[in-house]
Amino acid sequence: MANTPYPQSYYAASANAVPPRPVLQDDVETDVCVIGAGYTGLSSALFLLENGFRVTVLEAAKVGFGASGRNGGQIVNSYSRDIDVIERSVGPKQAQLLGEMAFEGGRIIRERVAKYQIQCDLKDGGVFAALNSKHMGHLESQKRLWERYGHTQLELLDERRIREVVACDNYVGGLLDMSGGHIHPLNLALGEAAAVESLGGTIYEQSAALRIERGANPVVHTAEGKVRAKFIIVAGNAYLGNLMPELAAKSMPCGTQVITTAPLGDELAKTLLPQDYCVEDCNYLLDYYRLTSDKRLIFGGGVVYGARDPANIEAIIRPKMLKAFPQLKDVKIDYAWTGNFLLTLSRLPQVGRLGDNIYYSQGCSGHGVTYTHLAGKVLAEALRGQAERFDAFADLPHYPFPGGQLLRTPFAALGAWYYGLRDKLGF
Secondary structure, eight states: OOOOOOOOOOOHOOOOOOOOOOEEEEEEEEEEEEOOSSSSHHOOOOHHHTTOEEEEEEEESSOOOOGGGOOOOOOOOOOOOOHHHHHSSOOHHHHHHHHHHTTHHHHHHHHHHHHHOOOSOOOEEEEEEESSSSHHHHHHHHHHHHHHTTTOOOOEEOOHHHHHHHOOOOOSSSEEEEEEEEHHHHHHHHHHHHHHHHHTTTEEEOOOOOEOSSSSEEEEEEEOOOOEEEEEEEEGGGOOOTHHHEEEEEEEEEEEEEESSSSSOOOHHHHHHTTEEEEEEESOOOOEEOOTTOOOOEEEEEETTTTTOSOOHHHHHHHHHHHGGGGGGGEEEEEEEEEEEEOOSSOOOEEETTTEEEEEOOOOOOOOOOOOEEOOOOOOOHTTOOOOHHHHHSSSOOEEEEEEHHHHHHHHHHHHHHHHHHHTTTT
């Protein structure tokens, strides 16, 4: 039997201790079978358990193995395409619902951390950093847009103020969101999994869903067992494979790369990010970074379309880090890894139902830490018969990538090259 360990990341090396979880080797019955123990699956399971459902979670590897345990650890509000894009493409009622939900995921994370006493190094404050006047104009518009939907924990930063929060000479200003922030993402997932189990849920690891027998009482088959359920929630995202071909057709796995320095020490760390906020820039192919609890710098960026693993991650990301912080030229890199996220053509999440009892959410498009927690609540509401918010997502239009699966990677890479050129030229 295959045993898939965590990748060699900083998060895996610093993860909280957890008990081993069993492999499914029997036939079990449950109300809801959740496929995937990342944020979407764990959030769904928690909300369902809190509302009296019996829940069984199947994980192909280990809790948080995918993007949930490998991402930059940043709590960023809204969606990969912001509310103004949604407003232009859907009706006012749908836009209003989606706009109101755009800031809910971060609140859910904080509620979970407090309620279940999850140790995940939660810190408040996130900065969007502007590299030019066009970026700054976008942030001014974003502040007005978000405030129109009641999100008011925002401060525009001029060139002087942004120097007070990040020691990088490349920025002309920024936007501080105090409801943003950062966490140890794998420890958040592990804490949520422990909360699931504390409520009577069961999580099986190393138990990949291989086949779904659809029908009035669907059955999920693994290598050594099966789960009979009333409902199924498919929450595999970029690691789902071809289990549901109709979901794979409208999405594409993409990789992003992350490095982590050796410990910097309190003094150097405080000079880089004096308030310990996380930062992402405003480029289309953006860079993002933050400090860890033991004063390392985590720095990520770039996209590999088609989710190939680069041969030398440090060679890709270290120059980006040194462009922001040349003072780190002699600092050793202790960890480098890649992780996959699922991209949609619209860069908005895909939510829906297949038949009467198979629900799914996927395609966060690189903006998933907060959205996935909201998705779990919305999916749980739908299973309880409260579908208005679920329908607001399900009714978003989605299209397959041009050229099908064969050509989706080169087309997406070509588009990214164009936007990357625009980033470099500043227009």
